[in-house]
Amino acid sequence: MAEPQEFELTHQTLQEVTEAIDDGRFVHVRRQLQDMEPEDIAHLLEASPHKSRDVLWQLTDPEDYGEILDELSEDIKDSIVSKMAPEKLAEATEGMDTDDVAYVLRSLPDDVSREVLDQMDSADRERVETALSYSEDSAGGLMNTDVITIRSDVDVDVVLRYLRMKGELPEATDALYVIDSDSKLIGHLSLTALITSQTDTPIADLIEDADETITVDTSATDVASLFERRNWVSAPVVNQNGQLVGRITIDDVVDVIREDAEHSMMSMAGLDDDEDTFAPVVKSVRRRSIWLGANVLAALAAASVSNMFEGTLAQMASVAVLMTIVPSMGGVAGNQTVALVIRGLALGHIGNTNQRSLLLKEAAIGFLNGLLWACIIGGIVVLWKGSVVLGMIMAVAMLANLLAAGVAGVSIPILLKKMNIDPALAGGMALTTVTDMVGLSAFLGLATLMIKLNMI
Amino acid sequence: MAEPQEFELTHQTLQEVTEAIDDGRFVHVRRQLQDMEPEDIAHLLEASPHKSRDVLWQLTDPEDYGEILDELSEDIKDSIVSKMAPEKLAEATEGMDTDDVAYVLRSLPDDVSREVLDQMDSADRERVETALSYSEDSAGGLMNTDVITIRSDVDVDVVLRYLRMKGELPEATDALYVIDSDSKLIGHLSLTALITSQTDTPIADLIEDADETITVDTSATDVASLFERRNWVSAPVVNQNGQLVGRITIDDVVDVIREDAEHSMMSMAGLDDDEDTFAPVVKSVRRRSIWLGANVLAALAAASVSNMFEGTLAQMASVAVLMTIVPSMGGVAGNQTVALVIRGLALGHIGNTNQRSLLLKEAAIGFLNGLLWACIIGGIVVLWKGSVVLGMIMAVAMLANLLAAGVAGVSIPILLKKMNIDPALAGGMALTTVTDMVGLSAFLGLATLMIKLNMI
Incomplete structure (x- = not known):
């Protein structure tokens, strides 16, 4: 196996950063962190010994906190979050996906988690509270609520004009969901179908059924197995009444697949799944x-x-x-x-x-x-x-x-x-x-x- | 852990099918297999004892062979392929992705693999031969060549009309790739940007750069780590001259992630990664x-x-x-x-x-x-x-x-x-x-x- 290129890069950075911290050159480190992507900072934190981790976190731009927390493994996330003030945490959650905010809040003592919720604006709070009502290991815990829905009685041109007006789509959107007046999921319209069809085609002609439906209480492992088998990029989640409540994307599923696969190895050796390599x-x-x-x-x-x-x-x-x-x-x-x-x-x-x-x-x-x-x-x-x-x-x-x-x-x-x-x-x-x-x-x-x- | 729903379903089917095979009710089994998705037949084969597997394969519609082989784990794929006649195999490859055809051919003796290649039409053969020239564990071995490319000097309307004319897009397409006259990759145009922009917007204004470039010899593990960290759905692959040669999609990456994660567990116990649960x-x-x-x-x-x-x-x-x-x-x-x-x-x-x-x-x-x-x-x-x-x-x-x-x-x-x-x-x-x-x-x-x- 050749040495991965990524790995080299991060360890070179890690060495530089570690030396700079030891020398007290904090301004230098701060500047270096500003040039890095949040996911690379997360990787750097995971590869850092326990002590430099706290310094690194202090030197990171708080604007990036949310995105970095999204990417960290659970054990490290818990230890960082437990040291943050509720108002800082509430600020950080603004850059985070709903499911990840819910994850962070679950790991906090009830009063702290309440305090963080109180600091959020009411729309965000409501979304997070809904996510908190589902089990962490279920589709409800994995899903996000950033879903674009359309009706079946319009044509391609109307949908395209609506999307151009919106100006952006949620990450990993490969389909729009078609619902009826009661929010019940009828089917989906893939972006591919939308793009390759003539503008006057009625949406009703383009709706595809899902082979399988994911409900809020489908287990995370089952969700992963469906994504893996059906090669999905995203999938809608419905409640017991068949109403659309959210959407799961492949990036969250990849985490589940890795965790499930690592679980066996770590458990067989008698370790916690998420035992941090540099835990105290x-x-x-x-x-x-x-x-x-x-x-x-x-x-x-x-x-x-x-x-x-x-x-x-x-x-x-x-x-x-x-x-x-x-x-x-x-x-x-x-x-x-x-x-x-x-x-x-x-x-x-x-x-x-x-x-x-x-x-x-x-x-x-x-x-x-x-x-x-x-x-x-x-x-x-x-x-x-x-x-x-x-x-x-x-x-x-x-x-x-x-x-x-x-x-x-x-x-x-x-x-x-x-x-x-x-x-x-x-x-x-x-x-x-x-x-x-x-x-x-x-x-x-x-x-x-x-x-x-x-x-x- | 609750019993997964999927698991139940397949094992009920498996029980029915096993009983039907034991009773010699082959017509019944054949009918049942016709109603199943190729990926579910693959799962059924993986969960079947060695002997019923051969019978099941015989009763499966040869039309589905390609898609089923795509989904099977390597050990089982090898054992099935080794029993197929070259002309049947050539037929089956028509339904398969290029990277998977290359995988299958690699596992065959040289003369058989040559024979299969000879049976293919020349365009397919050339694609597969290119794939065969890359290592199995590299980006070249993972990629497909079904890429949609566009030029930068047109506008959104032109691209949309071009796509409507094509009528369909390859699976998991979330971006089109922009190349220059020398086939060099300039950047990508996400479907999201295409859909949400006004029709007279020049493509040049919408091109996004990739943070990282994947070349044909990037290792599969590095590719997986990039996808996981950057939350990509697909990514372009270039050769040493920066020319676009293919595209990797998340479904192939998920397989790499699972295999890498399982590798540690299986190896630590002294098993081959892909040891089939029901191997001879x-x-x-x-x-x-x-x-x-x-x-x-x-x-x-x-x-x-x-x-x-x-x-x-x-x-x-x-x-x-x-x-x-x-x-x-x-x-x-x-x-x-x-x-x-x-x-x-x-x-x-x-x-x-x-x-x-x-x-x-x-x-x-x-x-x-x-x-x-x-x-x-x-x-x-x-x-x-x-x-x-x-x-x-x-x-x-x-x-x-x-x-x-x-x-x-x-x-x-x-x-x-x-x-x-x-x-x-x-x-x-x-x-x-x-x-x-x-x-x-x-x-x-x-x-x-x-x-x-x-x-x-």
Whole structure:
């Protein structure tokens, strides 16, 4: 992968800015920030260590605050907003999309958020209050209310004259929405159709139906999946009565897609989705220690299995030396299956119909890879420790554990999902607990048996 | 998370279709497929077990082949295409975007791909051959050549009349590109500006410059990052001479964003990015066993550390029982850091300027979490095994390993990236090897020392 051009640019700027801050050349930094696009300042803030971030924010033109906040990732946005005075915040919201203002207000204490709302003009306040009434993870929380509506009983020329009078269109407008007298959505008129049709064409002839309708309570993930599948640029949102209430644009959907995809990776490692790369230490310690606490239980569970075989371990130290290999392989193999199943569940590929064939497939893979590595590692043990029986114990335990890993790797995420527990969050650790316990029991159990039978 | 509506729908269809295939009611399935959108058939194929997939494909209307192939994930696309006759494939490509045809041809053996090209009409063939000359992961590989260009010396009315004559615009057109007589890109005219301006406005007055230019060799990841940051719907692509050669649209970029984000998760688990959920067993076994092979080395490295302390293990079985706890905690803590750093590298947040502060931060987190869990697990061991010295050994080893995990968690991915090795692929396993070896050495080493000093 070549070094991205963008990346280089920002890090050169970052270096300059960091040095300038260290030297106290604040006027220089301020001038540099003025030359930058808001989205690049946002990127600079995200790549800055915690301390320079506050200085940078102070040196940024408050006019840009709104647009920068729009672009920041959630964790950083929260920490900046929590330090702003309500009146500054109210000012900043003027440059922001309604959905983003609602996001910011949700993260504030109620009284502060009330204060900010009070500072807004009444039209803005009403829009934001409506957005606040929807869940953050729903179409209502994603949508903006900047919609251009038209009636069906006019012709292309009338619409074009109306638009020329307006003088501008909201960002990412690729269609106008046709509504009836009751604000009910009838369909949409794409800009393409508007532009390529003769001026006397009645709008009624050009209306297209949406294949699917998004209502305010459609989940953000479903909205993203519809956009991705239908290749939409924007889509209308209706309420329960079919009345048009807003519009979702692809740029907000892209954020959802990235967040959903990152969610699995971050959760599987036991991190918060939006954990800021340069978060304050204490905050990170608190968040991550919870996950480590869960792993303590898993590690103690494994140790208590070994504890049951303390006699065997006392009698034969080579068993202790070798006992970590089988659990390690089972954990790795099982986590491959878990990752595959988590992605399949997230993409909606796995359901009741195909669970069984998935289970059989992963069990078969576990069995075959188990056979392969049983032979190889069994052989290595025979050569290393000079004991055929120890090699065979290792081989059998390996086969059993890789088979268990395949079965558990499919079952655990699916079961967790049925129990409404996020499989990305809990799946990997639950799997490792199973493979540790099965692996240790199988290997130490067989070793104990062989010792009792005087075979080793 | 509520069950997505989409998901339900498809799985109901999938169940019906699967049952109908099992019962041999092929006519019924064919009829059902005819009522479905190509993108939904693609989703159905992705959610189908390996065997029904072939039957489904046979029953699908060949007219839809192109559009369905466009939507399929790469692994599944490859396996379907490899079974198609060249002339069928040439037919299917008629419904496909140029970049997707190029993708399909790249995956074929040279002679088959040549044969498919020969079956195309010459204009299509030339377009596809141009696309094939660019790398798959570059702007050239992502772009389409369906671009509408205009000159700057006309007015709005002329352009509108020209577009009405054309009658349709390519998908996701939000701007027309203005070029000079040498095909050099001068700027773009947004449809919004076209629609909202008076008809006698000269185009020259409405031209907007792009903030950034995409050239054919800009990497796909950089293209995605530009689209995401600038909220673009489409963007022009130029060659080294500044001549317009194509256009990238947001729907292709969304695929890149999803693939890049999924890449980290899949690679960290040791899977191919595009591993198909229902891939044939043998294919999966082969792919995954490579990763397991790497882990064998890691597991043997850990075992060889234990082996150095075989005397200690022989003397004291409780040490063997407890020895897995410290490596386990180190692995989990270190992988939290690795995941954070991998995401930071992918987003371009981490560079030379801020590596040191990141390292210090993660070391501090490792130290503090190390202290916390050293006390807790040390305490548990004292109570469980009744030995204060064993508890203290555990505590010191835990602290050392969590500190090492923080340092290694930052350094390993950054070093791998400098060596041009994908950190998502190798980072986790390299980290675990380090934390296993440090954890075992610290715990077993201290235990050996204490035994020698007759402290336990």
